[in-house]
Each structure stands twice: as structure tokens, then as C-alpha cells.
Amino acid sequence: MKNKHALRLTASILLMAGVLWFFWSQVRRHWDQLEHLHLHFFWPAMLLALVLVLIHYVIATLAWRTVIVGKSGQPLTITQSIGLSNISQLTKYVPGKVWSYAIQMHLLAAHGISKSRVLSVNVIMLLSLTGSSTVIGTGYLWFSGMILPRPLSALIFSAALTAYLLLVFGGTWTANLLVRLINRLFRQRIDTFDAPLATMIRAHGLNLLSNLLYGISGYFVAIGIGMPSDFALIVPISAAMLLSDTVGFFVFLAPGGIGVRESVMYAMLKSAVDIQTCFVLPLAFRLVTTINDLILGGTAAVLLNHFSKRSTRRSAADDLQL
Template identity: 25%
Template sequence: MADPSERPPKRRRGLGIWFKIGFLVVAAAAGVWYVVANWDETGPALRQIGWGAALASVPPVVGAGIAGMLAWRRLLADLGHPLPVVAAGRVFYTSQLGKYLPGSVWTFLAQVELAKQLKVPRAVSFAVSVLALVLSLAVGLGIAVVLLPFGAGDALRQFWWLWLILPVLAAAIHPAVTTWGINLLFRILRRPPLTVRPSGRGMLAASGWQVLSWCLMGLHCFILVRAAGAEGWSILPLAVGGFTLAYCAGVLFVPAPAGVGVRELALGAALATAISPQAAAAVVLVSRLALAVVDMGMAALSIHRTRHHEEST
């Protein structure tokens, strides 16, 4: 007869699998709807930019996703719960589909629940999700601060004010500041504080991965901007800085799925300082399509790996 003490873990595992299946079905359906619902606008923009440039812009987005995952994994290891790369990718990429549901809570919830199946405490994975979000925003806005004033056209005069927030961004990624902020949030939620604080070395390593992620995202935008008619390398600072600023603005606007609307408006405004508004709109639409396709593709790959892993165990 089986030991009764073994039954609860099996039940929890079953519930975890049902959560995973339900989340994936709903989030994937939302992602597909996100692409299909905007195809009337995206189709003409894709023809204007060209399939060649659109496809060439995809590999940098894939690289950015890998770097972002490695930043999240490094933070998780810094708090005492290292994961193998494949397992970390399975959690990270699957949870990213939560961006296509209204509100930012779904990505957090998915990361917490999926990491729990890998024996990461919910409090730790939640703290890492918050850390990763703060780090991503701080690094992304920092890149925008540095690069946008040196962009093409009228960017220097239009974005000078970003320099004013640079000291705030630098403070936001200091381990003492982030630990205080997370413990304050835990106190509000009536949860115990972190027992392990992030280290300076861990934050620096994760910041390096995040810098690479944002730069690759900006390279994706640069490829599209060049295809839209911009000439020369002087447009590169504007493409990278404008994209990071726009994407961060979309993340900060919580109600919009994947930052839709806000991100496009901010990126279009930045790019319009160097190319025509019509060309900027085409870049925005094709970029949105490329990011959505990569998100769903990397999630599908992680699901395939998960299924293969479960069948072999």
C-alpha cells in the first residue's frame, strides 16, 4: 500500500499542471488575437517595410529574449535558487505570454507558480520577478537617457529632460534600495521579509545581461528604421534609445496588454524626429508583430521541451 504521506505532493503537482495548461491556453489565445486583430494595419506596414527587413529584425529579438532570461536566472541564483538554463527558460518564456492579458499581474503569477514546480519558494520567485522588472526598467530608461539626446534630428532638444532622472535610476538598482523596496512591499502584503538580499555582484551581472537585451531590441528597431528610409549610422542612438523608452512606457502602463497603444505612441513620436510619421508608423506596427511572434515562438519551444521532459520522467 502506498504511503499516504506521498499523496499531497502528487495532488499539488496535478494542480500545477492544470494551472500551466489553463494559463497557456488562455495566454496563447490572447497572443494570437493580438496579432490577428491588428492585421488590417500590420499587413500594409509589412509590405512597406519589406519581408526581408522584417525577418532580419527577428534574430536580435530572439537574442534579446535569451539575454533577458539570463538576467532573470542570475537574479534567482543570487537569492539562492539557481536553475539550469533549460528549466529557467521554460519558466521565463512561458510566463511572458502573460503580457498579452490585461494587467501585468499574469506574468508575475505565472513565474511564481511555474517556478514553484521547480522547488523555488513563491516569496523568492515573486521577489525575483519584482527585481527583474525594476532592473529592466532602470537599465532601459538609463539607456534612453544616455542615447536619445544624441539621436538624429531634433532628439537632443526634445528629450533633454531624461537626464534629470538618471540619478534616480542609478539608485533604483542598488542592492540596499531594492531590498528595502521589496521588504516594504512584503510588509504591506503581510509576508516575511527576504532572508537573502541581492548582492552587488549579482545585480551587476544581471544588469549586464539586461543592457545586452535592450541593445539587441534597439538593433531590431534600427534594422526596421533603415528599411523605412533612414540613412546612415546616426539613426542608431535614436532607434535604440527610442525603443527602450517606448517599451518601458508600455510596461509602466499596467492596464494595456503588452503595453499596446502606449508603446506604439511613444516609439512613433521618437522616430518621427528622423523619419516621416507614416514611415515611423510602419516601423511601429512591424516591430509589434515581430515581438509578438517571437514571444509565442519561444513559449511554444519551451512548451515542447516541457512536454518532452514530463514524458521522460
């Protein structure tokens, strides 16, 4: 166990060292363009980006609630859903990625929702969000012909699109197939679940909409740090935001995908925007998303504390009546 922990720690250190070396080499290479860097912040655009990311999270929460409630019709209000789903924003930078699910399992047990259903739904919602992000991101890579050879990017895009369409229109059959696969590969005991196809398609549609808003928010962050307005850049910037976020999430060695997300974003934007924006945008976007994490996580903590106190008062009132 100690050897495994030491190996993981070593791999994390090497990864972060590689990321730092990559950015340092790029700074040295483009120093003549960066030494006279002057940022001109346009705060209305930054505020709009912040709001768009916030809406992204809220819409994703509605998608999560659509499936977590399911046919059972558990009494879970929108406000409760925001609290229960987004408390995980405070744990996303903690190594391990599983703390968010553990907290949800504990809290949702009081609402009569099984731990297995919580885990299953979260896995499917994660695949839904990352699936649409991957399709958009790899589609742009194929179209632009950058980073990867076109035949390879076309193959990756085709595989991502096929998998995503199967996830969306396969309903719970595809979802449960993935659950069984995860059980076999990782020796887990996650139960399958049932939900109407219309419910699943609606949830996937909400997740797609939330991702589109998330990608577009990156464009307004770029405007906010002084990039000239050019609507043609919405597509490359959105694709970079989405694909880099997905890659960063799945790199378990970097908490919150720190460094990895920024590296992918930089690589995708290097040929699309000026070098100053290319360097600053990943950092500015990280700042915007971190602020949203704190806002949503803090709001969720306040809401859950309020619900807990109300439940305690209700229980005390019931005891007095008895």
C-alpha cells in the same frame, strides 16, 4: 468590486479611444505624404531584427537565472530556465500583468524555489530592464531636446540615472529597500533576499546588453520596411524602442501596452525619420515582437510539457523500484 472593474474598463476604453484619435489626427494631418505610400520590404533586415529580439529575450533569461538560482545553487538548467521564464510571453497581453508571475511561482515551487523569491527576483529584473531602458530613452530626449523642455528632460534623466546606478551598485541592499517600499505601498508581503554584489552586477550587465540589442533591432526593422540605411539613426530609433516599451509596460490599462507603446514611439521618431517610416515602424516592430512572443512562449510550453512528462516517467520508475 464591480464599481472598480467598471471604472477600470471605462478608463481602458477612454485610453484606447484617445490613442485612436491621436493616430487618426496624425494621419489626416500627413495624408498628402501617406496617400502614395508604397512599402518595399527587405526581408534579410527583418529576419535579423527578429533574431536580435530573440537574443534579447534569451540574454534577459540568463540574467533572471543568475539571480533566481543565487547562492542556493538550485538545479535549474539553461533549458529549464528558458521554459520557466518565457512561458510568461503567452500571458503578457492578458490584462493584469500578474499572471506571468503567478505561473512562475507555481512552476518553480517544484524546484524548491519559494514564491517570495520568485516575485522578488522578477521585480528586481523588471526594474533592471526598465531602468536601463529609461536611462537610454531619457538621455536621448535630453540630448535631442525634443518632446520635453531640456531642463525637464535633464532632470528626469538625472533622476533615472541616479536610481539605476543605485540599483546596480547597491546590490541587494537597494533591491531589498525597493521590496520593502513595495510592501508598504501596496500592502504586500514580499520577502527580502540575499545575493552577492558580483551576481547582481552581472545580472544588470546582461540586462543592459539585452536592451541594447532590443533597441538596435528596431533600426533593422526600419531598414526592413524600406528606410534608407543611415547608422546615425540607430541611436534615436533604439531610444524610441526602449522608452516606448517601458512606458507601454507600465500603462496597466492597455494589455501589452498596445497603442501606448506605438504612440510614444511615433512621438519620439517624428522629427528623426520620414513620416512614412514613422507611421509604419511602430506597427512593424509590434509584429516582430509579437512573433517573438509566440515563438518563445510556444517553445517554453513545449519544453515545460517535456519536463513534466520526464518527471512523471521518473516518478513512475521510482514507484516501480519500491
